[in-house]
Amino acid sequence: MKTEQTTNESPIALDIPKPLDQLSDVELDRKSCIGRVMTYTLSNMTNYFTVNGFQWLLPVALSRSTDPLWPDPGASIDKRIEVDIYGETVRTTSSMIVHKLIASSLAYPKLFILSPNIRIEKAERARTGRHVYEFTQLDFEARGATSSDIMRLVEDAVSGLVESLKKDGGEDLRLLGRYDALKVTKRPFATYDAAKLEEEYGSDWEAKLVGEIKEPTWVINIPREFYDFEDFDSGRWDNYDLMMPGYGEVLSGSRRECEYEKMLAKMDRENVRKENFALILKLAKEGRVKPTAGAGIGIERIVGWITGAKHIGETQPFPKVPGTVYEL
Numbered sequence: 001m002k003t004e005q006t007t008n009e010s011p012i013a014l015d016i017p018k019p020l021d022q023l024s025d026v027e028l029d030r031k032s033c034i035g036r037v038m039t040y041t042l043s044n045m046t047n048y049f050t051v052n053g054f055q056w057l058l059p060v061a062l063s064r065s066t067d068p069l070w071p072d073p074g075a076s077i078d079k080r081i082e083v084d085i086y087g088e089t090v091r092t093t094s095s096m097i098v099h100k101l102i103a104s105s106l107a108y109p110k111l112f113i114l115s116p117n118i119r120i121e122k123a124e125r126a127r128t129g130r131h132v133y134e135f136t137q138l139d140f141e142a143r144g145a146t147s148s149d150i151m152r153l154v155e156d157a158v159s160g161l162v163e164s165l166k167k168d169g170g171e172d173l174r175l176l177g178r179y180d181a182l183k184v185t186k187r188p189f190a191t192y193d194a195a196k197l198e199e200e201y202g203s204d205w206e207a208k209l210v211g212e213i214k215e216p217t218w219v220i221n222i223p224r225e226f227y228d229f230e231d232f233d234s235g236r237w238d239n240y241d242l243m244m245p246g247y248g249e250v251l252s253g254s255r256r257e258c259e260y261e262k263m264l265a266k267m268d269r270e271n272v273r274k275e276n277f278a279l280i281l282k283l284a285k286e287g288r289v290k291p292t293a294g295a296g297i298g299i300e301r302i303v304g305w306i307t308g309a310k311h312i313g314e315t316q317p318f319p320k321v322p323g324t325v326y327e328l
């Protein structure tokens, strides 16, 4: 289960995105073009969630509790950032999953956040073209929702985005050579089971799958962190990742675990430090963590897919490439 996925980690020659001041005029024009697609995507998606009744929460950067990112076959963290303030140790946000589950359970049944994620990825991940060490997730959660509710919502959001972008931003998509390649015609999206993909393709299934698919595709049943729902009898996980053709994962989500005993058993099984999750455990014990489902969309990744960026650092004004620290 803890096998490291090697997807996109081959040492291909890939230009590492440069900072703004080192770009040529042509490169600055391309940057600006990708920036317009980014603006359109943010505006379209935040509008989609607000009109569908989701409340927009502002992000947090420092907390005592954040995503353990363990055990996740896709995670590869070099260092965790902890700092002492007011006599307490806080961590930079690696994702707002714990915040989301508590916020959705207690006060904001349907919510979304443009959440900062700081993940000091191993330096070799600079070459995947899919990892940066600081990025933004459109993270959302809905109380009482099922996995299938969330998958249909995402399909609607992604198809709507591509369709209206082709209408309103067709010129930019043509400049980027992406107009014809971008296709979302089938709904619901095709769905594959990760266990079956692993049987068929081995641990490098993601690369194989995204090389074959022609449209956005779901992968379900992926063993990972304690907060995704696992059926202890069947061993199946009620979770889902969205894969883009020729590109890879842009979203991870799940129905959530809300039972105290199960959360505890999973933390024990995976050696997750329970003291970092005291609040959600306490609330779960009191029955105050509600059944929810949701997901996080990597904004740089989805814009990277739309624009055909070779490296997602290209979608960032100030690229945060693993292993390279620029002044800005």
Ligand code: AMP
Residues within 6 Å of the ligand: 095, 119, 121, 130, 131, 132, 133, 134, 135, 137, 249, 250, 251, 252, 296, 297, 298, 299, 300, 301, 302, 312
């Ligand atoms: P996760 O829950 O870890 O799968 O993260 C949610 C989403 O964030 C992923 O589906 C990706 O779209 C995005 N993401 C995760 N790690 C990175 C990274 N290092 N750089 C850019 N985007 C990322």
Ligand code: MG
Residues within 6 Å of the ligand: 074, 241, 249, 251, 252
């Ligand atoms: Mg993921």
